[in-house]
Structures are given as C-alpha cells and as structure tokens.
Amino acid sequence: MSAKPKIKDLLDESACEHNKTKKATCNTPTPGATTGGCAIDGAQIALFPFADAAHLVHGPMTCLGGSWETRLTGTSWTGRDLTQMGFTTDININDVVFSGEERLAEAIAYIVSNYSPQAVFVYSTCVTALIGDDLDLVCKQASAQHGIPCVPVHAPGFVGGKNLGSRLAGEAVLRHLVGTLEPEETTPFDINLIGDHNVTGDMWQYKPLLDELGIRVLSTLSGDGRISQIRTAHRARLNVIVCAKALVSLTRKMHEQYGIPWISCSFYGKRDTSNGIMAIAEALGDAALIERTRQLIAREEARLEERLVPYRQVFAGKKAVLNTGGNKAWSIASALQDLGIEVVATSVRKSTEDDKVKAREYLGEKGVLMTTPATQQAKIIDETGADLLLAGGRSLYTAIKKRIAFTDVNQEKKKSYGAYNGLLTLAEDLKNSLQNPVFALVGRKAPWEK
C-alpha cells in the first residue's frame, strides 16, 4: 500500500450520506475573489492543537506565513508550546534543482535537538510535492534516528481547500500515530474527541461535565491534544465527532480497523449540549451512566435557566441574521434559539451538505439559507427587520450601515460560547450588543447631510 493517501478515495466518503454530490479537488478561483486557505492551512489548523509536537513546513517560507500564529487558544500542556514556533525548511532554488531532502533531514535533527518535541509533523507544500521530495522516506529515517514519530502530512496546497487538508491531516495521524502506544490503563468509558480544535477553549467548557460523569477522554484530535494520548486512541470505546464532519473518514476507518463505533454531536447551546452528553452516555450503553447523565442534565439545565432569567426579556421578539462558516451555520443558530432569539437567516456558503440539512432543520422552512451572504445579508436585514447581526469582523460595517447590533462569532473572538457556561457568555455579549447605543449613533446621517 502506498504511504500517500489517495485524494480520490478521501473525496469518496462512504460514511457521508451526501457522498453522491459532484466532487472537485482544486480550488477554482473566480476573478476578483480570494479562495481562502489551501490544504496545508487546513492540515495545520487540524494539528496545531498538538502543542507538544513541532510543526515543520517543508517548502518556501511563504507557505508557512498564512497559518503561523493563527492559533490564539493556549494549551494546558505544561511544557513548551511549540505551536507558536513556525518551523520551515525555507527551500531555495538549489533544493528545487538538487532535491530538498537533505535540508529536510537537517531541519528535523535541528528541531529535535533544540526543542525536544514529542513528534514532528512534516508538511509537504506545492513546491516540494512537485519536485518529488520523498517525505515518507526522510520521516521514516528521522523517526528511527531520533526515536520520536516524524509524521509526513501530504497536504500540498494544490490538492484542494482547507477541509480536504484537515482530512489529510487525520489520515496522517491514523497512519503514523494511532495504535503505536498502549495506554497505561483503560476504562469502559474511554472516548476520543475528534474534530474539536478547542477554538477559544470550547472543549474546556464541556469536558468537566464528561469528567464528572466518569467518561474519560482518552485522546483528542486535536483539541488541547497530546501526542502520547493520540497514539493510544485505538483503545477507546467510542469516537465522538464534535461539530465538523471533516474527519469522518478517520472515524470510519477506525471503526473498520479497530471496531470503534462513532457518533457526531455539537456542544453549542442548551439543547445540543444536553443531547450531545446524552448521546455519548447512550452510545457507551451503561444504564447507571445514562441515569447519572440524566440527573446531571436536569441539574445543569435548571441552573442555566435560573441564570438566563434576566436575559429573557432583553431577547424577547428579537431577530438575528447569522453569517458565519461551516457547522456554525446551525450550531450557533441553535444556541440563539435556546436564548429565545429568532434566527431569520444563516450563511451556508462554506458549509457541507450535512451542515445545510441541519441548518434547514433548525431554521425551518421560513429561514433563509444564504449562499452569497456578502450581498444578501443587508437586504435580508431590511426585509425581516432583524435586530442583530452575528458574523465575522468584516460584516461589522453592514451592521453599522443598518444601525443594528453586531457580535463577532468567528475565530477571532476570544471567548468560548460552548456548552452551558458558554451560552451564558453568549447571552451577556448579545445583551451588551443590543443595549449598546453606538450602532444607532454611528449610523446617523452626518450633520451636513441633514
């Protein structure tokens, strides 16, 4: 079997019910539009939360530039956080002509002796993939020489966008890390959390609930991940895909190879958090655990409802437009509905087919699924009389123009809106936005226009 994953196979995902839709690999740019991050960007986003690993980009310096230091959430790893180091071989014209393999081997040796990582992820780029550097061979030799896993990640930018890059990262982890170490002990309630990158610390909001129930997170790919833990992931009883489905190929293959079943859930909002925890307990299939979970949910929901009382009046009758990406199209919509806010439109521009189905389910027949939010959102705000726009920073000006409240819900935000506590944080932010007079003031006509 070739060590390199086949892109065609990764795009043909039998575990996805929308598998029959037409597939395209490369991003096809349209004039005047940027096309978002490339595959290497997606691969790094997926693997960066392994802060105890070094991340080495084998290619020109510029390939590193787009993704380095994009990760704001810290780590609970007590050692040095290597995510912030930004390693690259920075190959030159000589390497292109005579091969960059030697430079790569030297770079790995330098990193291992100076930074002592638990593993080195080596990312191929368009240039090194095209000149044919043998990443697998160099990584294999480096692993033997240094005694730590050196993992080739075959995600050069030309194969496609970020989502495919995440899949390729999952593939690399499955081939080179999972199953290479035995856990010191196992429990009947060991799970792997897959696909939660712990953006803004979402995982830290719901993991204490799992801990309280006695559900042990054996490993994560990759929220606040540890290399030694992901190597033991084959001993888990259940794989839990959190929100995004980009890593569904990984969980399907782990089911085939190790017999680990998988479920998918979200931890945004009250309903989804309760449903998610209960789905895990039910999948683990222990009657006492299910009963404990029921009690914990009842306690947490009651506590949440009590703390939401002051917000209910502020949100009564309010309408929101949501312009964010991927699974957030429905997961944040669900959280807003839990607060009593009507979601009149959500953007599905960067969502998967599965996300679109869920968005329709949450918004109902009347809700608008925006495919070109940049041009649609202002019109929809006018038509529906929306009071609130939740989006990324660039949409702030739409909110100002329309004199409605704005809240940033993209990855630049610093707070977590995950689980029960996160819903309270979201409620507080929305209340502050709705009651902030600035949006009405800056939207007024200038004195000379009156």
Ligand code: SF4
């Ligand atoms: S598209 Fe290729 S050259 Fe451009 S950043 Fe991505 S890997 Fe590098």
